[in-house]
Amino acid sequence: MVSADTGNSIPAHICIIMDGNGRWATKRLMPRSYGHKKGVETTRSAVEYFAKAGVKHLTLFAFSSENWNRPVDEVNTLMELFLTSLKKNTDELNDKGIRIRFIGDRSAFSQKLRDQISSTESLTQNNQTLNLNIAANYGGQWDIINALQIITAKLENGELDSENIDQSLFESQLSLADTPEPDLFIRTGGEQRISNFLIWQLAYTELFFTDVLWPDFTTREMQAALDEYARRQRRYGKTGDQIVGEMQC
Numbered sequence: 001m002v003s004a005d006t007g008n009s010i011p012a013h014i015c016i017i018m019d020g021n022g023r024w025a026t027k028r029l030m031p032r033s034y035g036h037k038k039g040v041e042t043t044r045s046a047v048e049y050f051a052k053a054g055v056k057h058l059t060l061f062a063f064s065s066e067n068w069n070r071p072v073d074e075v076n077t078l079m080e081l082f083l084t085s086l087k088k089n090t091d092e093l094n095d096k097g098i099r100i101r102f103i104g105d106r107s108a109f110s111q112k113l114r115d116q117i118s119s120t121e122s123l124t125q126n127n128q129t130l131n132l133n134i135a136a137n138y139g140g141q142w143d144i145i146n147a148l149q150i151i152t153a154k155l156e157n158g159e160l161d162s163e164n165i166d167q168s169l170f171e172s173q174l175s176l177a178d179t180p181e182p183d184l185f186i187r188t189g190g191e192q193r194i195s196n197f198l199i200w201q202l203a204y205t206e207l208f209f210t211d212v213l214w215p216d217f218t219t220r221e222m223q224a225a226l227d228e229y230a231r232r233q234r235r236y237g238k239t240g241d242q243i244v245g246e247m248q249c
């Protein structure tokens, strides 16, 4: 789906790789889990700040399909933290009109976590202030293969003809099919890579990288990302003059 942002200086959809929790804790001679707990506080503040700024969709990378490769203790801590944070914050987020959905392969999660995810999703499903998508056990490559499998099954059972496969049909089977593509991508923590996040959907997204570690990502930094976005000219292959001309019409 194409971007919903038609020249508006506030991005309709922001996605964030919330990186740097471990290093933040290590710098303080604390266990990495301390950084993850602090990170949850930043997450709450980011949801609130961007919702107030008028952002309609926020997609947060909470756990990648590659994060299972971490030490088992850290993975367990993260799973517990997801469960407790969801339990603790769902009602408040619901009161604020936030719709929460999870993207990614949830089959690998414990039954308890899956149940909590389902109840959070159904409680908040009619909310309209902000769509909050949490990417957990998510990988962009998984997303594409998953879409391909659904399309292949439709081809096999005759529901679909191969000549009808085009970009929009393919995108209709991706995780964020009903959501405009991200306008702004933010990655904290200093790394300048995508780490298998929304690789298809990021085709024309504005990228913003900062060295600030996620627990230190204050509302001032959030505003700096919005300000930087407002300065960008999105050309989609056109010339700068064409874009200026279109804005004057």
Ligand code: IPE
Residues within 6 Å of the ligand: 018, 019, 020, 021, 022, 023, 024, 062, 063, 064, 067, 078, 189
């Ligand atoms: C991001 O912070 C949180 C998750 C991946 C769950 P990290 O844990 O990757 O922190 P660093 O990159 O090691 O500092």
Ligand code: IPE
Residues within 6 Å of the ligand: 017, 018, 019, 020, 061, 062, 063, 064, 066, 067, 191, 193, 195
């Ligand atoms: C990406 O961060 C995933 C999340 C923030 C959830 P990582 O810290 O796992 O990324 P890499 O492995 O350093 O690229």
Ligand code: MG
Residues within 6 Å of the ligand: 019, 020, 021, 189
């Ligand atoms: Mg990291």
